[in-house]
Amino acid sequence: MKPITDLKIFFKFAVLILSVIVLSTASVSLWEGKSEKVMDIPELVIRDGMTLAEFGQANGLPNPVLKKVFGLQTKTDLQKPLDAFGMSRENIRKKVEGAAALKAEEGSKNWAKILIKFASWILFLTLVFFLIRKLLVTSKTRKVIYLASVLVFGVILGSDPSAMGTVKDAITLYASKGVIFLPRMAALSIFLLMVLAANKFFCSWGCQAGVLQDLVFRFNREASDTRGILRQYKPPFAITNTFRILFLAAFSFAAVLWSVDIIEFVDPFKIYKPAAMSISVAVFVGLLLIASLFIYRPWCHLFCPFGLVGWIVEKASIFKIKVNYDTCTACEACARACPSTVMDAILKREKVIPDCFVCSTCIETCPTGSVGLAAGKRQLPPEGKFDTGEVGNKYHVLNPKSNI
Secondary structure, eight states, X not given: OHHHHHHHHHHHHHHHHHHHHHHHHHHGGGGTTOXXXXXXXXXXXXXXXXXXXXXXHHHTOOHHHHHHHHTXXXXXXXXXXXXXXXXXXXXXXXXXXXXXXXXXXXXXXXXXXXXXXXXXXXXXXXXXHHHHHTTOOOHHXXXXXXXXXXXXXXXXTOSOSOHHHHHHHHHHHHHHHSOOOHHHHHHHHHHHHXXXXXXXXXXXXXXXXXXXXXXXXXXXXXXXSSXXXXXXXXXXXXXXXXXXXXXXXXXXXXXXXXXXXXXXXXXXXXXXXXXXXOHHXXXXXXXXXXXXXXXXXXXXXXXXXXXXXXXXXGGGOSEEEEEOTTXXXXXXXXXXXXXXXXXXXXXXXXXXXXXXXXXXXXXXXXXXXXXXXXXXXXXXXXXXXXXXXXXXXXXXXXXXXXXX
């Protein structure tokens, strides 16, 4: 019987991934007309005696870019020689490349889709937040919500924008061109405000790559969603976070020293843009999703730049998973059911608290309703609450359910 069950896990996995790739390929045509890829800016042509108009024509630079770089007042300024602006060639090169990069960034964005996506995120996440607060998210509905999120925010609305992309592209653009794209900073601010509101709530329920990993992970869970069918692992946070820090450092150094975006070679969001997947991306994403059957959100814990930034911000989150120790029986069912090590850290407060994705597994699992999503500061457990000896045993008594 078990081999059949194991086979079903991999069958559902294969159907999901193939469906995402096929449907994403079809949906890309819905948003054709915008490449969502920043154009490469060729090496600038600068010759002695060039006028500004000739410079712009030789390099294919529109007048708005020239106006921003050189501070033009009238059209006659276009006839002035480059030397008249008192700028060195290197300075001209840097400023023009920066301005052109910003222009290319703006031109690559499908603003209608971006607005639709953010509006959809807000409505969707508000609904999920309400369902969790009302204790309506179960092992069955969780998968349905994840699937809906994959289809809407990944398959239909595509890989861009994404929270990870706001951090990745901001670092790459600044490192290579020395400029900041303000709309991207606005998007990053919105994503971080969501984290400030309720931990990694956005990552859990709205991130295209995150929900896909989580849905795959749940395929390898028993009906109660408390343990894996095939063995699942919880890597120590000290190891995963250290790796994530080192990966961000390597990514940043590569961007600064060589203007290379190493995430482009492993970007899991590209599964929603199959035609843009290179061999390295396809291989990495395939291995990542297979790993997601056994490890909870490996991209989020090991690689994601936004995951690291968000983990820092979530320390100040308003709503968070909290424990009512007055009714908690110290059975630790919530910690065992938690797909990562975070609930054990929240429950016992003996270690640094890892990323909490507010998946609500702990809320559903707690037999006394002592775990909930609530505002305010987390309390420390009473001394000896989780001792295994005689002192600790006095807490192992069922108490009436309590909503937090």
